[in-house]
Amino acid sequence: MDTIEDTMQRLREAFSSGKTRPAEFRAAQLRSLGRFLRDNKPQLQDALARDLRKSAFESEVSEIAISQAEVDLALRNLQAWMKDKSVRKNLATQLDSAFIRREPFGLVLIIVPWNYPLNLTLVPLVGAIAAGNCVVLKPSETSKGMEKILAEVLPRYLDPSCFAVVLGGPQETGQLLECRFDYIFFTGSPRVGKIVMAAAAKHLTPVTLELGGKNPCYVDDDCDPQTVANRVAWFRYFNTGQTCVAPDYVLCSPEMQERLLPALQSAITRFYGDDPQTSPNLGRIINQKHFKRLQGLLGCGRVAIGGQSDERDCYIAPTVLVDVQETEPVMQEEIFGPILPLVTVRSLDEAIDFINRREKPLALYAFSNSSQVVRQMLARTSSGGFCGNDGFMHMTLPSLPFGGVGASGMGQYHGKFSFDTFSHQRACLLRSPRMEKINDFRYPPYTPRNLRV
Ligand code: NAD
Secondary structure, eight states: OHHHHHHHHHHHHHHHTTTTTTTHHHHHHHHHHHHHHHHHHHHHHHHHHHHHHHOHHIIIIIIHHHHHHHHHHHHHHHHHSSSEEEEEGGGGGGEEEEEEEEEEEEEEEOOSSSOOOOOOHHHHHHHHTTTOOOOEEEEOSSHHHHHHHHHHGGGGGGGGTTEEEOOSSSHHHHHHHHOOOSSEEESSSSSHHHHHHHHHHTOOOOOEEEEEOEEEEEEEEEEEEHHHHHHHHHHHHHHGGGGGSOOEEEOOOOOHHHHHHHHHHHHHHHOOOOOGOOTTTOOOOOHHHHHHHHHHHTTTTEEEEEEOGGGGGTOOOOOEESSTTSSSGGGGGOOOEEEEEEEEEHHHHHHHHHHHHOOOEEEEEEEEEEEHHHHHHHHHHHOSSESSSSSSGGGGGGTOOOOOOOOEEHHHHHHHHHHHHHHHEEEEEESSSOGGGGGGGGGGEEEEEEEOO
Protein backbone atom coordinates (compact mmCIF):
# COMPACT_ATOMS: atom_id res chain seq x y z
CA MET A 1 0.00 0.00 0.00
CA ASP A 2 1.18 3.53 -0.83
CA THR A 3 2.24 5.79 2.03
CA ILE A 4 0.78 9.29 2.17
CA GLU A 5 4.15 10.61 0.93
CA ASP A 6 4.07 8.25 -2.11
CA THR A 7 0.53 9.33 -2.93
CA MET A 8 1.39 13.01 -2.60
CA GLN A 9 4.41 12.64 -4.84
CA ARG A 10 2.50 10.72 -7.52
CA LEU A 11 -0.26 13.33 -7.63
CA ARG A 12 2.17 16.25 -7.57
CA GLU A 13 4.06 14.81 -10.54
CA ALA A 14 0.83 14.28 -12.45
CA PHE A 15 -0.22 17.86 -11.81
CA SER A 16 3.16 19.24 -12.84
CA SER A 17 2.99 17.27 -16.07
CA GLY A 18 -0.01 19.41 -17.07
CA LYS A 19 -2.19 16.33 -17.58
CA THR A 20 -5.24 17.72 -15.76
CA ARG A 21 -5.32 21.03 -17.61
CA PRO A 22 -6.96 20.20 -20.98
CA ALA A 23 -10.76 20.40 -21.05
CA GLU A 24 -10.86 16.92 -22.66
CA PHE A 25 -9.16 15.33 -19.65
CA ARG A 26 -11.48 17.07 -17.18
CA ALA A 27 -14.57 16.13 -19.19
CA ALA A 28 -13.46 12.49 -19.44
CA GLN A 29 -13.04 12.28 -15.65
CA LEU A 30 -16.44 13.92 -15.10
CA ARG A 31 -18.13 11.53 -17.51
CA SER A 32 -16.51 8.68 -15.65
CA LEU A 33 -17.82 10.04 -12.36
CA GLY A 34 -21.31 9.99 -13.89
CA ARG A 35 -20.78 6.34 -14.89
CA PHE A 36 -19.67 5.54 -11.32
CA LEU A 37 -23.02 6.89 -10.06
CA ARG A 38 -25.09 5.04 -12.66
CA ASP A 39 -23.22 1.70 -12.58
CA ASN A 40 -23.22 1.47 -8.79
CA LYS A 41 -26.59 2.92 -7.84
CA PRO A 42 -27.88 -0.20 -6.01
CA GLN A 43 -24.59 -0.55 -4.06
CA LEU A 44 -24.64 3.15 -3.16
CA GLN A 45 -28.25 2.92 -1.96
CA ASP A 46 -27.38 -0.20 0.00
CA ALA A 47 -24.41 1.50 1.70
CA LEU A 48 -26.56 4.50 2.66
CA ALA A 49 -29.20 2.16 4.02
CA ARG A 50 -26.61 0.27 6.07
CA ASP A 51 -24.89 3.39 7.42
CA LEU A 52 -27.92 5.56 8.14
CA ARG A 53 -30.95 3.42 7.21
CA LYS A 54 -31.55 6.09 4.59
CA SER A 55 -34.68 5.40 2.51
CA ALA A 56 -34.33 4.93 -1.25
CA PHE A 57 -36.14 8.25 -1.80
CA GLU A 58 -33.87 10.25 0.50
CA SER A 59 -30.77 8.54 -0.92
CA GLU A 60 -31.86 9.41 -4.43
CA VAL A 61 -32.79 13.06 -3.92
CA SER A 62 -30.12 14.08 -1.42
CA GLU A 63 -27.15 12.01 -2.52
CA ILE A 64 -27.26 10.31 -5.92
CA ALA A 65 -29.40 12.58 -8.12
CA ILE A 66 -27.86 15.76 -6.71
CA SER A 67 -24.34 14.46 -7.42
CA GLN A 68 -25.37 13.41 -10.94
CA ALA A 69 -26.91 16.85 -11.53
CA GLU A 70 -23.63 18.53 -10.56
CA VAL A 71 -21.69 16.25 -12.94
CA ASP A 72 -24.10 17.05 -15.78
CA LEU A 73 -24.03 20.80 -15.08
CA ALA A 74 -20.22 20.86 -15.05
CA LEU A 75 -20.04 18.88 -18.31
CA ARG A 76 -22.52 21.21 -20.01
CA ASN A 77 -20.67 24.36 -18.92
CA LEU A 78 -17.04 23.30 -18.73
CA GLN A 79 -15.90 25.10 -21.89
CA ALA A 80 -17.65 28.33 -20.89
CA TRP A 81 -16.35 28.22 -17.31
CA MET A 82 -12.77 27.64 -18.48
CA LYS A 83 -12.79 30.49 -20.99
CA ASP A 84 -10.63 33.50 -20.15
CA LYS A 85 -12.76 36.43 -19.06
CA SER A 86 -11.90 39.74 -20.76
CA VAL A 87 -11.99 42.80 -18.53
CA ARG A 88 -12.27 46.56 -19.10
CA LYS A 89 -9.07 48.39 -19.93
CA ASN A 90 -7.79 51.90 -19.25
CA LEU A 91 -6.14 54.38 -21.59
CA ALA A 92 -2.64 53.03 -21.03
CA THR A 93 -3.64 49.44 -21.85
CA GLN A 94 -5.94 50.02 -24.83
CA LEU A 95 -3.71 48.06 -27.20
CA ASP A 96 -3.19 45.17 -24.80
CA SER A 97 -5.04 42.09 -23.83
CA ALA A 98 -6.44 42.03 -20.25
CA PHE A 99 -8.24 39.00 -18.88
CA ILE A 100 -8.81 36.72 -15.91
CA ARG A 101 -7.64 33.15 -16.34
CA ARG A 102 -9.07 30.47 -14.04
CA GLU A 103 -6.21 28.13 -13.33
CA PRO A 104 -6.20 25.07 -11.07
CA PHE A 105 -4.63 25.42 -7.63
CA GLY A 106 -2.80 22.09 -7.97
CA LEU A 107 -3.16 19.38 -5.34
CA VAL A 108 -6.39 19.62 -3.36
CA LEU A 109 -7.49 17.83 -0.18
CA ILE A 110 -11.21 17.17 0.34
CA ILE A 111 -12.26 16.02 3.84
CA VAL A 112 -15.77 14.60 4.19
CA PRO A 113 -18.23 14.02 7.10
CA TRP A 114 -20.60 11.05 7.49
CA ASN A 115 -24.10 12.50 7.22
CA TYR A 116 -24.30 12.82 3.41
CA PRO A 117 -21.22 10.75 2.69
CA LEU A 118 -21.70 10.51 -1.09
CA ASN A 119 -23.02 13.99 -1.85
CA LEU A 120 -20.38 15.73 0.28
CA THR A 121 -17.62 13.75 -1.46
CA LEU A 122 -18.78 13.99 -5.04
CA VAL A 123 -20.15 17.53 -5.24
CA PRO A 124 -16.84 19.17 -4.21
CA LEU A 125 -14.94 16.58 -6.27
CA VAL A 126 -16.84 17.66 -9.40
CA GLY A 127 -15.72 21.26 -8.84
CA ALA A 128 -12.11 20.25 -8.18
CA ILE A 129 -11.96 18.09 -11.34
CA ALA A 130 -13.71 20.69 -13.50
CA ALA A 131 -11.17 23.27 -12.35
CA GLY A 132 -8.27 20.96 -13.35
CA ASN A 133 -6.87 19.91 -9.98
CA CYS A 134 -5.46 16.66 -8.64
CA VAL A 135 -7.35 15.47 -5.55
CA VAL A 136 -6.83 13.50 -2.35
CA LEU A 137 -10.22 12.47 -0.95
CA LYS A 138 -10.58 11.66 2.75
CA PRO A 139 -14.02 10.07 3.31
CA SER A 140 -15.53 9.79 6.78
CA GLU A 141 -14.46 6.76 8.79
CA THR A 142 -17.86 6.87 10.53
CA SER A 143 -20.04 5.99 7.50
CA LYS A 144 -18.32 2.65 6.92
CA GLY A 145 -20.46 1.34 4.05
CA MET A 146 -19.86 4.42 1.90
CA GLU A 147 -16.21 4.64 2.93
CA LYS A 148 -15.69 1.14 1.49
CA ILE A 149 -17.27 1.98 -1.88
CA LEU A 150 -15.35 5.24 -2.13
CA ALA A 151 -12.11 3.40 -1.36
CA GLU A 152 -12.65 0.31 -3.51
CA VAL A 153 -14.95 1.25 -6.38
CA LEU A 154 -14.56 4.99 -7.07
CA PRO A 155 -10.81 4.81 -7.89
CA ARG A 156 -11.58 2.38 -10.74
CA TYR A 157 -13.39 5.23 -12.49
CA LEU A 158 -10.76 7.94 -12.08
CA ASP A 159 -7.22 8.42 -13.37
CA PRO A 160 -5.11 6.94 -10.51
CA SER A 161 -2.18 9.22 -11.21
CA CYS A 162 -4.34 12.28 -10.41
CA PHE A 163 -6.92 11.14 -7.85
CA ALA A 164 -6.50 9.16 -4.63
CA VAL A 165 -8.64 8.11 -1.69
CA VAL A 166 -6.93 8.05 1.71
CA LEU A 167 -8.75 6.34 4.57
CA GLY A 168 -8.66 6.98 8.30
CA GLY A 169 -9.92 8.97 11.25
CA PRO A 170 -8.50 11.93 13.16
CA GLN A 171 -4.97 10.50 13.34
CA GLU A 172 -4.62 9.80 9.60
CA THR A 173 -6.34 13.08 8.73
CA GLY A 174 -3.86 14.80 11.03
CA GLN A 175 -1.00 13.21 9.06
CA LEU A 176 -2.53 14.39 5.79
CA LEU A 177 -2.89 17.88 7.20
CA GLU A 178 0.84 18.02 7.93
CA CYS A 179 1.47 17.76 4.17
CA ARG A 180 1.47 20.76 1.94
CA PHE A 181 -1.67 21.01 -0.20
CA ASP A 182 -2.58 23.85 -2.55
CA TYR A 183 -6.18 23.95 -1.33
CA ILE A 184 -8.16 22.27 1.45
CA PHE A 185 -11.92 21.82 1.26
CA PHE A 186 -13.31 20.67 4.61
CA THR A 187 -16.88 19.77 5.53
CA GLY A 188 -17.53 18.93 9.19
CA SER A 189 -17.84 20.36 12.67
CA PRO A 190 -16.60 23.80 13.74
CA ARG A 191 -14.31 22.06 16.28
CA VAL A 192 -12.42 20.13 13.59
CA GLY A 193 -12.70 23.11 11.22
CA LYS A 194 -10.42 25.03 13.59
CA ILE A 195 -7.89 22.15 13.56
CA VAL A 196 -7.93 22.13 9.75
CA MET A 197 -7.51 25.89 9.49
CA ALA A 198 -4.64 25.93 11.98
CA ALA A 199 -2.87 23.15 10.02
CA ALA A 200 -3.48 24.96 6.71
CA ALA A 201 -2.04 28.19 8.15
CA LYS A 202 1.36 26.50 8.58
CA HIS A 203 1.63 26.24 4.78
CA LEU A 204 -0.51 29.31 3.99
CA THR A 205 -2.90 26.95 2.23
CA PRO A 206 -6.29 28.50 1.39
CA VAL A 207 -9.34 26.72 2.81
CA THR A 208 -13.04 26.37 2.36
CA LEU A 209 -14.74 25.39 5.62
CA GLU A 210 -18.29 24.05 5.36
CA LEU A 211 -19.32 23.84 9.02
CA GLY A 212 -22.44 23.42 11.12
CA GLY A 213 -24.28 25.24 13.86
CA LYS A 214 -27.77 26.00 15.10
CA ASN A 215 -30.18 27.06 12.34
CA PRO A 216 -33.12 29.14 13.59
CA CYS A 217 -36.61 28.84 12.14
CA TYR A 218 -38.98 31.72 12.87
CA VAL A 219 -42.73 31.11 12.55
CA ASP A 220 -44.97 34.19 12.44
CA ASP A 221 -48.45 34.26 13.99
CA ASP A 222 -50.17 34.70 10.62
CA CYS A 223 -49.02 31.30 9.28
CA ASP A 224 -51.20 28.31 8.58
CA PRO A 225 -49.86 25.92 11.27
CA GLN A 226 -50.38 22.73 9.25
CA THR A 227 -48.48 24.04 6.22
CA VAL A 228 -45.59 25.13 8.46
CA ALA A 229 -45.68 21.85 10.42
CA ASN A 230 -45.51 19.73 7.24
CA ARG A 231 -42.55 21.67 5.90
CA VAL A 232 -40.69 21.94 9.21
CA ALA A 233 -41.25 18.28 10.14
CA TRP A 234 -40.09 17.13 6.72
CA PHE A 235 -36.82 18.98 6.82
CA ARG A 236 -36.18 18.48 10.56
CA TYR A 237 -36.63 14.68 10.38
CA PHE A 238 -35.13 14.17 6.87
CA ASN A 239 -32.05 11.95 7.30
CA THR A 240 -33.17 11.65 10.95
CA GLY A 241 -32.25 15.25 11.59
CA GLN A 242 -28.59 14.63 10.74
CA THR A 243 -28.45 17.51 8.28
CA CYS A 244 -26.27 20.60 8.57
CA VAL A 245 -29.01 22.87 7.17
CA ALA A 246 -31.91 21.38 9.17
CA PRO A 247 -33.82 23.82 11.39
CA ASP A 248 -32.27 23.39 14.80
CA TYR A 249 -35.02 25.16 16.75
CA VAL A 250 -38.28 27.03 16.14
CA LEU A 251 -38.96 30.53 17.44
CA CYS A 252 -42.65 31.44 17.72
CA SER A 253 -45.19 33.06 20.05
CA PRO A 254 -46.81 30.98 22.85
CA GLU A 255 -50.09 31.13 20.85
CA MET A 256 -48.44 29.79 17.71
CA GLN A 257 -46.75 27.07 19.77
CA GLU A 258 -50.20 25.85 20.93
CA ARG A 259 -51.38 25.69 17.29
CA LEU A 260 -48.15 24.15 15.98
CA LEU A 261 -48.01 21.22 18.42
CA PRO A 262 -51.10 19.32 17.13
CA ALA A 263 -50.10 20.19 13.56
CA LEU A 264 -46.58 18.79 14.10
CA GLN A 265 -48.06 15.65 15.68
CA SER A 266 -50.33 15.25 12.68
CA ALA A 267 -47.42 15.72 10.20
CA ILE A 268 -45.24 13.21 12.09
CA THR A 269 -48.02 10.60 12.14
CA ARG A 270 -48.74 11.18 8.45
CA PHE A 271 -45.05 10.80 7.50
CA TYR A 272 -43.98 7.98 9.84
CA GLY A 273 -47.20 6.33 11.12
CA ASP A 274 -48.29 5.71 14.72
CA ASP A 275 -45.06 3.87 15.52
CA PRO A 276 -42.22 5.67 13.70
CA GLN A 277 -39.75 2.93 14.73
CA THR A 278 -41.42 0.58 12.24
CA SER A 279 -41.53 3.19 9.45
CA PRO A 280 -39.33 2.53 6.39
CA ASN A 281 -39.16 6.30 5.91
CA LEU A 282 -37.27 7.19 9.08
CA GLY A 283 -33.53 6.55 9.30
CA ARG A 284 -31.36 5.81 12.29
CA ILE A 285 -28.72 7.66 14.29
CA ILE A 286 -25.30 6.96 12.79
CA ASN A 287 -23.79 5.25 15.87
CA GLN A 288 -24.04 4.65 19.61
CA LYS A 289 -21.90 7.67 20.46
CA HIS A 290 -24.26 10.07 18.72
CA PHE A 291 -27.27 8.11 20.02
CA LYS A 292 -26.11 8.62 23.63
CA ARG A 293 -25.44 12.30 23.02
CA LEU A 294 -28.96 12.76 21.61
CA GLN A 295 -30.56 10.69 24.36
CA GLY A 296 -28.99 13.13 26.83
CA LEU A 297 -30.66 16.05 25.01
CA LEU A 298 -34.10 14.44 25.47
CA GLY A 299 -33.83 15.43 29.13
CA CYS A 300 -33.95 19.15 28.29
CA GLY A 301 -37.23 21.06 28.68
CA ARG A 302 -40.40 18.95 28.40
CA VAL A 303 -41.16 16.33 25.75
CA ALA A 304 -44.35 17.39 23.94
CA ILE A 305 -44.18 14.84 21.08
CA GLY A 306 -42.15 11.63 20.76
CA GLY A 307 -39.24 11.21 23.16
CA GLN A 308 -38.96 7.40 22.80
CA SER A 309 -35.57 5.83 22.11
CA ASP A 310 -34.09 2.36 21.62
CA GLU A 311 -30.33 2.06 22.06
CA ARG A 312 -29.93 -1.32 20.33
CA ASP A 313 -31.61 0.08 17.21
CA CYS A 314 -29.99 3.57 17.40
CA TYR A 315 -33.57 4.82 17.21
CA ILE A 316 -34.79 8.16 18.46
CA ALA A 317 -38.41 9.06 17.72
CA PRO A 318 -39.23 12.33 15.96
CA THR A 319 -39.40 14.55 19.01
CA VAL A 320 -40.62 18.04 19.86
CA LEU A 321 -39.48 19.73 23.08
CA VAL A 322 -41.09 22.73 24.76
CA ASP A 323 -40.22 24.88 27.81
CA VAL A 324 -36.48 24.62 27.11
CA GLN A 325 -34.13 27.10 28.75
CA GLU A 326 -31.51 28.94 26.70
CA THR A 327 -28.86 27.61 29.06
CA GLU A 328 -29.74 23.91 28.52
CA PRO A 329 -27.45 21.79 26.27
CA VAL A 330 -30.15 21.43 23.60
CA MET A 331 -29.93 25.20 23.06
CA GLN A 332 -26.15 25.36 23.40
CA GLU A 333 -24.94 22.74 20.91
CA GLU A 334 -25.92 21.74 17.36
CA ILE A 335 -28.59 19.04 17.82
CA PHE A 336 -27.93 17.01 14.63
CA GLY A 337 -30.76 14.56 15.33
CA PRO A 338 -34.57 14.24 15.23
CA ILE A 339 -35.25 16.61 18.12
CA LEU A 340 -36.93 20.00 17.63
CA PRO A 341 -37.15 22.49 20.51
CA LEU A 342 -39.83 25.18 20.29
CA VAL A 343 -38.70 28.41 21.94
CA THR A 344 -41.27 31.13 22.59
CA VAL A 345 -40.72 34.79 21.81
CA ARG A 346 -43.19 37.68 22.01
CA SER A 347 -42.40 39.42 18.71
CA LEU A 348 -40.42 39.45 15.50
CA ASP A 349 -37.98 41.90 17.14
CA GLU A 350 -37.39 39.51 20.03
CA ALA A 351 -36.80 36.65 17.57
CA ILE A 352 -34.28 38.76 15.66
CA ASP A 353 -32.48 39.69 18.90
CA PHE A 354 -32.40 36.04 19.92
CA ILE A 355 -30.81 35.07 16.59
CA ASN A 356 -28.33 37.95 16.55
CA ARG A 357 -27.07 37.13 20.06
CA ARG A 358 -25.74 33.82 18.68
CA GLU A 359 -23.16 32.72 16.12
CA LYS A 360 -24.13 33.29 12.49
CA PRO A 361 -25.92 30.12 11.34
CA LEU A 362 -25.48 28.13 8.14
CA ALA A 363 -29.16 28.59 7.28
CA LEU A 364 -32.02 30.72 8.54
CA TYR A 365 -35.72 30.11 7.88
CA ALA A 366 -38.65 32.47 8.28
CA PHE A 367 -42.29 31.53 7.80
CA SER A 368 -44.93 34.22 7.32
CA ASN A 369 -47.75 35.12 4.94
CA SER A 370 -46.35 38.64 5.01
CA SER A 371 -43.44 39.13 2.67
CA GLN A 372 -42.54 42.17 4.79
CA VAL A 373 -41.92 39.97 7.83
CA VAL A 374 -39.79 37.55 5.80
CA ARG A 375 -37.83 40.43 4.28
CA GLN A 376 -37.30 42.05 7.69
CA MET A 377 -35.83 38.81 9.00
CA LEU A 378 -33.59 38.69 5.93
CA ALA A 379 -32.50 42.32 6.27
CA ARG A 380 -31.75 42.33 10.00
CA THR A 381 -29.86 39.03 10.40
CA SER A 382 -26.99 37.21 8.74
CA SER A 383 -26.56 33.53 7.78
CA GLY A 384 -24.90 31.37 5.14
CA GLY A 385 -28.20 30.90 3.31
CA PHE A 386 -31.81 31.96 3.78
CA CYS A 387 -35.11 30.43 2.78
CA GLY A 388 -38.50 32.05 3.28
CA ASN A 389 -41.50 29.77 3.90
CA ASP A 390 -39.63 26.51 3.48
CA GLY A 391 -36.51 24.68 4.57
CA PHE A 392 -33.35 23.77 2.74
CA MET A 393 -34.89 24.21 -0.72
CA HIS A 394 -32.47 27.08 -1.34
CA MET A 395 -29.63 24.58 -1.49
CA THR A 396 -31.24 22.60 -4.30
CA LEU A 397 -30.46 25.47 -6.70
CA PRO A 398 -26.92 25.22 -8.13
CA SER A 399 -27.36 28.83 -9.23
CA LEU A 400 -27.10 29.83 -5.55
CA PRO A 401 -23.80 29.57 -3.65
CA PHE A 402 -23.81 27.17 -0.70
CA GLY A 403 -21.67 27.96 2.33
CA GLY A 404 -21.54 29.47 5.78
CA VAL A 405 -20.53 32.78 7.30
CA GLY A 406 -18.75 33.42 10.59
CA ALA A 407 -18.80 30.31 12.77
CA SER A 408 -20.78 28.33 10.15
CA GLY A 409 -17.89 28.45 7.71
CA MET A 410 -16.15 30.31 4.91
CA GLY A 411 -16.19 29.92 1.15
CA GLN A 412 -18.91 28.51 -1.04
CA TYR A 413 -19.61 25.90 -3.68
CA HIS A 414 -22.27 24.17 -5.87
CA GLY A 415 -22.47 24.60 -9.64
CA LYS A 416 -20.22 27.31 -11.05
CA PHE A 417 -19.34 28.41 -7.50
CA SER A 418 -17.52 25.07 -7.06
CA PHE A 419 -15.49 25.68 -10.20
CA ASP A 420 -14.57 29.17 -8.94
CA THR A 421 -13.67 27.86 -5.47
CA PHE A 422 -11.18 25.38 -6.88
CA SER A 423 -9.69 27.90 -9.35
CA HIS A 424 -7.18 30.63 -8.81
CA GLN A 425 -8.28 33.77 -10.65
CA ARG A 426 -5.08 34.87 -12.30
CA ALA A 427 -4.91 38.52 -13.34
CA CYS A 428 -3.32 38.67 -16.80
CA LEU A 429 -2.19 41.58 -18.95
CA LEU A 430 -0.42 40.83 -22.22
CA ARG A 431 1.33 43.98 -23.47
CA SER A 432 2.75 44.78 -26.83
CA PRO A 433 6.55 44.98 -27.11
CA ARG A 434 6.10 47.84 -29.58
CA MET A 435 5.10 51.54 -29.17
CA GLU A 436 7.76 52.19 -26.54
CA LYS A 437 7.43 55.92 -27.11
CA ILE A 438 4.15 56.12 -25.20
CA ASN A 439 5.89 54.89 -22.05
CA ASP A 440 8.28 57.82 -21.92
CA PHE A 441 6.14 59.76 -19.47
CA ARG A 442 6.58 57.15 -16.72
CA TYR A 443 10.38 56.96 -16.65
CA PRO A 444 12.68 59.05 -14.42
CA PRO A 445 14.16 61.58 -14.18
CA TYR A 446 10.74 62.89 -13.08
CA THR A 447 9.96 66.48 -14.00
CA PRO A 448 6.69 68.42 -13.91
CA ARG A 449 6.18 67.27 -17.50
CA ASN A 450 5.72 63.64 -16.34
CA LEU A 451 2.59 64.63 -14.42
CA ARG A 452 1.12 66.71 -17.28
CA VAL A 453 0.66 63.70 -19.56
P1 NAD B 1 -16.26 15.98 12.11
O1 NAD B 1 -15.78 17.37 12.11
O2 NAD B 1 -16.17 15.19 13.35
O3 NAD B 1 -15.48 15.11 10.99
C1 NAD B 1 -15.33 15.55 9.67
C2 NAD B 1 -14.09 14.95 9.06
O4 NAD B 1 -12.98 15.38 9.82
C3 NAD B 1 -14.05 13.43 9.05
O5 NAD B 1 -13.55 12.99 7.80
C4 NAD B 1 -13.10 13.07 10.17
O6 NAD B 1 -12.34 11.91 9.91
C5 NAD B 1 -12.18 14.27 10.25
N1 NAD B 1 -11.73 14.53 11.62
C6 NAD B 1 -12.40 14.30 12.78
N2 NAD B 1 -11.65 14.68 13.85
C7 NAD B 1 -10.48 15.15 13.36
C8 NAD B 1 -9.30 15.68 13.96
N3 NAD B 1 -9.18 15.79 15.28
N4 NAD B 1 -8.29 16.06 13.14
C9 NAD B 1 -8.41 15.96 11.82
N5 NAD B 1 -9.50 15.46 11.20
C10 NAD B 1 -10.53 15.06 11.95
O7 NAD B 1 -17.77 16.06 11.59
P2 NAD B 1 -18.81 14.88 11.44
O8 NAD B 1 -19.24 14.42 12.79
O9 NAD B 1 -18.34 13.88 10.45
O10 NAD B 1 -20.03 15.68 10.74
C11 NAD B 1 -20.95 16.44 11.45
C12 NAD B 1 -20.64 17.92 11.39
O11 NAD B 1 -20.45 18.34 10.06
C13 NAD B 1 -21.78 18.78 11.92
O12 NAD B 1 -21.25 19.83 12.68
C14 NAD B 1 -22.44 19.29 10.66
O13 NAD B 1 -23.18 20.48 10.82
C15 NAD B 1 -21.26 19.47 9.77
N6 NAD B 1 -21.68 19.45 8.37
C16 NAD B 1 -21.61 20.60 7.65
C17 NAD B 1 -22.04 20.60 6.33
C18 NAD B 1 -21.98 21.83 5.48
O14 NAD B 1 -22.15 21.71 4.28
N7 NAD B 1 -21.78 23.02 6.03
C19 NAD B 1 -22.51 19.42 5.76
C20 NAD B 1 -22.55 18.28 6.54
C21 NAD B 1 -22.12 18.29 7.84
